[in-house]
Amino acid sequence: MEKRWLSLFVENDIGVLAKISGLFSGKAYNLESLTVGMTEDETVSRMTIRLISDDETFEQIKKQLNRCVEVIKVVDFTNTPIHMKELLFVKVRKCSKGDLDELFRIAEVFGVSITDYDKESVLMECVQTESKNNALISLLSSDFQSIEVVRGGSVAIESISITER
Amino acid sequence: MEQIRGTSLLVKALQEEGVDTIFGYPGGLVTDIFDELYHHDDIKVVLPRHEQALVHEADGYARSTGKVGVCLVTGGPGAANMVTGIATAYYDSVPLVCLSGQVASSLIGDDAFQEADIVGITRNICKHGVIVNDRKNLGRILKEAFYIARTGKPGPVLVDLPKNVMVELGSDEYPDKVNIRGYKPSTKVHIGQLKKAVDLLNTSQKPIFLIGGGVNIAGAQAELTKLVELTKIPVVTTMMGKGSIDTKHPYYLGNVGMHGNYAANMAVTECDLLFSIGTRFSDRVTSKISEFARNAKIVHIDIDSAAISKNIKVDIPIVADAKEAITAMLNYVNEHETTEWLQQLLSWQAAHPLTMQSNNGLTAKKVIDHINETCQDAIVVTDVGQHQMWTIQFLELNSNMQLLTSGGMGTMGYGFPAALGAKLGNEDKTVICISGDGGMQMNIQELATAVAEELPVIICLFNNSSLGMVRQVQTLFFEKNYSSICTRRRKSCPRKCSGTSEQCPPYSPDFVALAKAYGAEGIRVTTEGEIASAFQQALENTHAPTIIEFIIDKDDLVLPMVQGGKPLYEMILEH
Numbered sequence: 001m002e003k004r005w006l007s008l009f010v011e012n013d014i015g016v017l018a019k020i021s022g023l024f025s026g027k028a029y030n031l032e033s034l035t036v037g038m039t040e041d042e043t044v045s046r047m048t049i050r051l052i053s054d055d056e057t058f059e060q061i062k063k064q065l066n067r068c069v070e071v072i073k074v075v076d077f078t079n080t081p082i083h084m085k086e087l088l089f090v091k092v093r094k095c096s097k098g099d100l101d102e103l104f105r106i107a108e109v110f111g112v113s114i115t116d117y118d119k120e121s122v123l124m125e126c127v128q129t130e131s132k133n134n135a136l137i138s139l140l141s142s143d144f145q146s147i148e149v150v151r152g153g154s155v156a157i158e159s160i161s162i163t164e165r
Numbered sequence: 166m167e168q169i170r171g172t173s174l175l176v177k178a179l180q181e182e183g184v185d186t187i188f189g190y191p192g193g194l195v196t197d198i199f200d201e202l203y204h205h206d207d208i209k210v211v212l213p214r215h216e217q218a219l220v221h222e223a224d225g226y227a228r229s230t231g232k233v234g235v236c237l238v239t240g241g242p243g244a245a246n247m248v249t250g251i252a253t254a255y256y257d258s259v260p261l262v263c264l265s266g267q268v269a270s271s272l273i274g275d276d277a278f279q280e281a282d283i284v285g286i287t288r289n290i291c292k293h294g295v296i297v298n299d300r301k302n303l304g305r306i307l308k309e310a311f312y313i314a315r316t317g318k319p320g321p322v323l324v325d326l327p328k329n330v331m332v333e334l335g336s337d338e339y340p341d342k343v344n345i346r347g348y349k350p351s352t353k354v355h356i357g358q359l360k361k362a363v364d365l366l367n368t369s370q371k372p373i374f375l376i377g378g379g380v381n382i383a384g385a386q387a388e389l390t391k392l393v394e395l396t397k398i399p400v401v402t403t404m405m406g407k408g409s410i411d412t413k414h415p416y417y418l419g420n421v422g423m424h425g426n427y428a429a430n431m432a433v434t435e436c437d438l439l440f441s442i443g444t445r446f447s448d449r450v451t452s453k454i455s456e457f458a459r460n461a462k463i464v465h466i467d468i469d470s471a472a473i474s475k476n477i478k479v480d481i482p483i484v485a486d487a488k489e490a491i492t493a494m495l496n497y498v499n500e501h502e503t504t505e506w507l508q509q510l511l512s513w514q515a516a517h518p519l520t521m522q523s524n525n526g527l528t529a530k531k532v533i534d535h536i537n538e539t540c541q542d543a544i545v546v547t548d549v550g551q552h553q554m555w556t557i558q559f560l561e562l563n564s565n566m567q568l569l570t571s572g573g574m575g576t577m578g579y580g581f582p583a584a585l586g587a588k589l590g591n592e593d594k595t596v597i598c599i600s601g602d603g604g605m606q607m608n609i610q611e612l613a614t615a616v617a618e619e620l621p622v623i624i625c626l627f628n629n630s631s632l633g634m635v636r637q638v639q640t641l642f643f644e645k646n647y648s649s650i651c652t653r654r655r656k657s658c659p660r661k662c663s664g665t666s667e668q669c670p671p672y673s674p675d676f677v678a679l680a681k682a683y684g685a686e687g688i689r690v691t692t693e694g695e696i697a698s699a700f701q702q703a704l705e706n707t708h709a710p711t712i713i714e715f716i717i718d719k720d721d722l723v724l725p726m727v728q729g730g731k732p733l734y735e736m737i738l739e740h
Contacts, residue, residue, distance in 0.1 A: 010347075011347060014296065014298065015284060015285070015288070015294075015295075015296075018285065018288065019288055022288050022289055023289070026289040056474070056478075059474065060471065060474075060475055063470050063471035063475075064471050066470070066471075067469070067470075067471050068347065069292075069293045069313060069345060069347050069348045070347055071347050072346050072347045
C-alpha cells in the first residue's frame, strides 16, 4: 500500500464531484483527500486526489476514472515532477505572553504568516507541502493548549524545471 | 429556425434515432410528453404494468434486436422503480436510454411531490446519467445519450427531464454529430499485441478459447466459428457467451463456472493458454482466483480496458471490439495440432456428462430437450434460479437461436418481461420464457401487458413449490435447514418443517386460473407424456400468452456445482 496522487481534468458540471467521490466509496477505494476548483477554462475543473492503494488497485482506479464520461483526462502525479502545496490555517488560543512570542518565532522559522491575532490568540496561515504542514501541526499541538486546524487538501501542478512536493 | 417545445424535440430525437417502439408508463411529470406522443403514429408506446418490468421489457427488446431500448417513466416512484432494471442492463451491457420525468427546475430541492434525485440514485448503476437543466441543451443531451448507450461497451443512460424544460420553446435542431471530450470509445485492435497473442497460441500445446458475452454483443458469432474451425482449438463459454458458437459444434465443450460442466472447468484448469475474448472474469466464472487457469498464460481481449487485469492478471491484454479483434486474428492464425488435447477433453466429457440427478417423471431437462427437438429458430429468455442454470446447461443454440438471461445482476423477475420485449422486437419468432414459480411472481402483472399487446409468448413455468436455488444451497451447505424457501408455506405450518407431506397446504396461486383471469391461457403439466401436447396447444394460441406450469420435483439439484471460494476443479458432481 502506497500513497498516490492523481490530477483529474473533469467537466465543470453538476454531479461530477458526486460521481467521482461515489466511485471511490462504491468500489471501496481508499480516498485520502480530494480538492477541486475551476481552471483557466471555465468548462473544466481540476481535481487533485490523494489516495492509498496497492499497484493493482491503483491501475484499476485510473481505468475506472477514465471510464467516466465526465472525466476528460487522468494524470498520475505519483512519480512525476510537480509542485504541490496545501493551505493550512491554525488558530492557537489561550496563549500567554510568552506563547505569543514563541508563536511569532515559529512563524518566522517555518515561513508561516500570522494573519490575525489578539492578546491571547494567533491565526497562522501556512501554504506548504503536506508534510511540512503535518510537522507544524505536530509541533503546535505538543507545545500549546488549544489549537484549531483547518486544512484545504493539496493542489498540484506539473513542474517547469524544479520539483516541490 | 423554428421554435418548438421540448416535448416535440424529444419526439424528433426518437424519430431521428430510428426508435419505433418505446416502453412508457405515464404520470404527473410526463403528461406533456405523453400528450405529444399521442399525436405521433410512428412511435408505438407499450404500457407495461410496473416500471421495473418496463425496463426489463426494453432490455429484452434491445438484447434481441440490437437496437437501443427506450424507457419513459414519471419521476419519484416511477423513476425509483426503474432502478433494478437499470442495474440489470448495466451489468449485462445492454443499450438503453431511460427517460424520467422530473419536477420543474424551480421546485428541485424543495421536496416537491414526486421529486426524487434519480440521477443521484442511479449514479453507480448506469453508464451515464444527466439532468437536462436548460432547454438549449436538450437536443445535445439526447443525442449523446443514444450515442453513449450503444457505443463502446453498451449500457443504460439515464436522462432526467424537468417538467418546465419539456414545455419550454427552443431550437428544433437535433444534432447529427457527437463530440464528447471525455468519451472516445475505441474499437480498433492493436495489431502488434494481437500478433504477440497469436504467437503464444502457436507455441501452446493445450490452448482453449474462453468466450464471454462480448462476442454475442459484437455479433461476432460467425467470425468466432471461423476462427475455431481454422485453428481447431476447443471452446468454452461463460453463461453470457453461450450461443457464440453452435452448441453442437464438435469443438464446443460447454460452459465454465459455478455450474459449468466437468470437461469445460477442467479444460480451463489444465490448459496452457487461456485465450479469452469478451469476458470480465466474474467470480461465478473463476471461482477461487489463485487456482483459476493455474498452468496457463492468459490472453484477454475486451472492449473495456477496466475489465482487463481487474480480477485476473493477464499476460497479453488487448483492448478491442471482439468482432474487430477476431476478424483481424483470422489473418494470422494457423491450424493447430490439438488431437491429443481434444481426446483428453472428450474423455472428461464422456466421464462426466451433464445430466439431471433424477431421470424419473417430469424434469426440467425433459422440457428443455423438447424445446431442443422442436425449435430451431426461437428466442429463449430465462428468469433467475435453478431453471436458468438448467436452461444454460441443456439448451442447444444454433445461429438462429438466441438466449437472453440476467447474468451479472441475477435479477429474479427479469425473464417474463424481457421475453415480452423480445417478442415485441421479433414478432415472427417463437419466444419462450423459462421461469420458476418464484421469479414469475416477481413480475406476473405483465400478463396484462402481454394480453393487451396480443403477445403469444410461451411461458414454461417450472413449479417446485420452492425457491429452488436457495433450497439447493440449504440442502448442500446448511444441513437441510429449509429457511424461508417453501412457497406452499402458510401460517398454520410448523415453524420448522421437516419436509413436504400430504398435509401440506395447497399451492397458491393457481397459475392456470390466474393466467385465465388475465385473459391468457394456462396449462398444467404433471407428467412427461403431456409435454408435447402442451407445447402444441401453446403454439396454437397465437394471440395471447400461454403459461405451461410444469410441476417438478423440488429435490432436483443443479450439478455440477462449485462452492463459493473453492477452486473450479473441485466440483460437486452428485448428491
